[in-house]
Every structure is written in C-alpha cells, then in structure tokens.
Amino acid sequence: MAKRCLDVLVAASLLVLLFPLMLGIWGLVRLRLGKPAFFFQWRPGLHGRPYRLIKFRTLAQRCDEQGRTLPDEQRMTTLGGWLRASSLDELPELWNVLKGEMSLVGPRPLLMEYLPLYDRDQARRHEVRPGITGWAQVNGRNALSWRERFQLDVWYVDHHSLALDIRILAMTVVKVLRREGISGQGSVTMKPFRGNE
Template sequence: MKRLFDLVIASFALLLLFPVLLLVAWLVHRRLGGPVLFRQVRPGLHGKPFEMVKFRTMRDAVDTEGNALPDAERLTPFGRFLRSTSLDELPELWNVIKGDMSLVGPRPLLMEYLPLYSVEQARRHEVRPGITGWAQVNGRNAVSWPEKFALDIWYVDNRSLLLDIRILLLTIKKVFVREGISAEGQATASRFTGDEK
C-alpha cells in the first residue's frame, strides 16, 4: 500500500511541478553553472547504495590544493533559498518513482556513516529512505544526532499510511515556516562522527 501511495503521489507531483522543475533547473544553470543536478551515492533500504539526485546548491569552489571549500563558503544565497524552500529536493521524486526512496522515511545520509552506527541507529535502514520524515518535521537539522536517530527509529516502529499523510502535511507547513534548515553554527548539518551513540 505504501509503495502504491508513493508511486501515485510522486508521479502526480512530478507532472504537476514539471514547470517548476524546469524553472529551477534554468536558474541553477544560470546562477551556478553545470551540472544542474547534484548526484551522490547514498544508502537505501537495508543499506543498499543508490544514486540520489537533487538540484545543486553549492559552487564548485576549491582551495589551492584542490580540496572542496567548507559548505559555508560554497553555499550561495541562491543555494540557501533552494534549501530553505526545499526546492532542491524536487528531483528526488524520480528516486521515489524508481523505488530507491519513499516520500516519507528517514533521510538518506552518507555512505561513510554506515560503519559508525550503533545497532539501534542502523535500524533506520529497515525502511526506504524518504524525501521527508519524522525527524524533518520535528527539528530537521536543528536537532542533535541522537535526537534525529531516535525520531527515525520511532518512525520505523510506528509507520503507517496515516502517519505518512500527517508527515507530508506537516512538511508543507515546515517549508513555509522554514524552520530547522541548518544546525546551529553550521551552513547545513554537523558531521556525524559515530561518537553520538
């Protein structure tokens, strides 16, 4: 039932928002250059890798040694706008249609975090990752890693179609309010080191 719900809503949303996707793609290309899409391998269901797609929000700026500059230096005002409105997440609807992601579930984090999880934290991979989730509507990047994982596990244990609908409605509200976009003192989110178990 959840998969059918995801497929129907994501397909409808992709068709409805297609003009918005085209406009954002054009603006990203004009403001940040190519490529328009940011692609990164993330862990999905049971930790299986998949390629997640988003709109780019950062410049390809590097230091003298060729290393990427910190997020705060690469994130432009336009990129911040895309993140605060969640417009950068719209291409992930394609990931939902493909079956890599769900509309609702724990956000897909970095592959390098997989060996750092405790047994309990790793349970977040018992379900497909989501475009939005229980942690996103309860603080997003403003909550600590232990709180975020606890919220993810709560969702895994209590998931239902009604809860997904509730989270989607709360997500729409959060997008307009623009809360919890970044962690305190960070341009995006703090890095998970495995010490927060």
C-alpha cells in the same frame, strides 16, 4: 503495498504538475552555478543498499589554492540557500521515489561513510526506505542533534503507517512554509556525524 501505491501516485502526479517549476529551477542553477545543475551522490537505501540520489545542486564549485574543495559555508550561494530553505532542491528526488529507491516519507538518506559508525539501534533506520521527508524532519530537521535525529528515525521505523505518513506530509508543508530547522547550530546544513563517542 498501500504505502508504495501512495508513493507512486503522488510522485508521478507531482513530477507532471511541477515539471515547469523544475525546468525553471534547472535553468536558474545552470545560469548561476554552472554545470551540472543536478547533484548526484550514492546514499544508503533500504537495508543499506546504495542507490544514486538526485537533487538540484546548491553549492558553488569553489576550491582553495591547493585545489581542495572549500567547506559548505564558503560555497553556499544566495540561490542555493533559497533552494534549501524552500526545500525545492529536493524535488528531483521524486524520481528516486518513482523508481522505488526512496519513499515520500522515511528517514532521510545520509552518507555512505556513516554506515560503519551507527550502533545497532541507529542502524535500524535502514529497515525502511529512506524518505524525502520524515518524522525527524517535522520535529526539528537539521536543528536536532544526531542522537535526537536517530531516535526519531527509529521511532518511525517502529510506528510507521499510512496514517502517520499522511500526517508527516501535512506537517512537512507547514514546516517548509515556516522554513524551520534548515540549519544545524554553527553550520549551513548539519555538522558531519563522527560516531557515538
């Protein structure tokens, strides 16, 4: 209950305080990347139940001659790179928090297609709501291997508390200012999870 109260209080306050900034980012994305300014995608939430995540779009809509979408590395723009490096693309997720689909702190929501690839221990990351930031994010973010990331997610599930959440939020501010762990090795974000083999 205390965690949910913190989520609602902080998310509602930030949505009001940061509305001018979010409006400005929306305008920049529309101007530089075109429509839509928001990126929507189904992600697994608490107990793996799907919900619709919302972020600012960071990738250009570019395709090859056959009409297939180009890799992220070829669609990343200067604006998109800046939004990701500053984590400003994540601000619309405060709405997901307010709706109860996410928490401020928890394992980052990954792709629906990863669900059948987890082993039993890795799947435990869905025993709590996904978060805008999390224990893995403040301990390496996208620079971690998938195995390391899942281990940190499960550690959080076993040890989460209000005090730990406040600590993670404070650490997140430092990490964002230092722009650490934004990209995985050889990728502008994180290489896709292919399973445990």
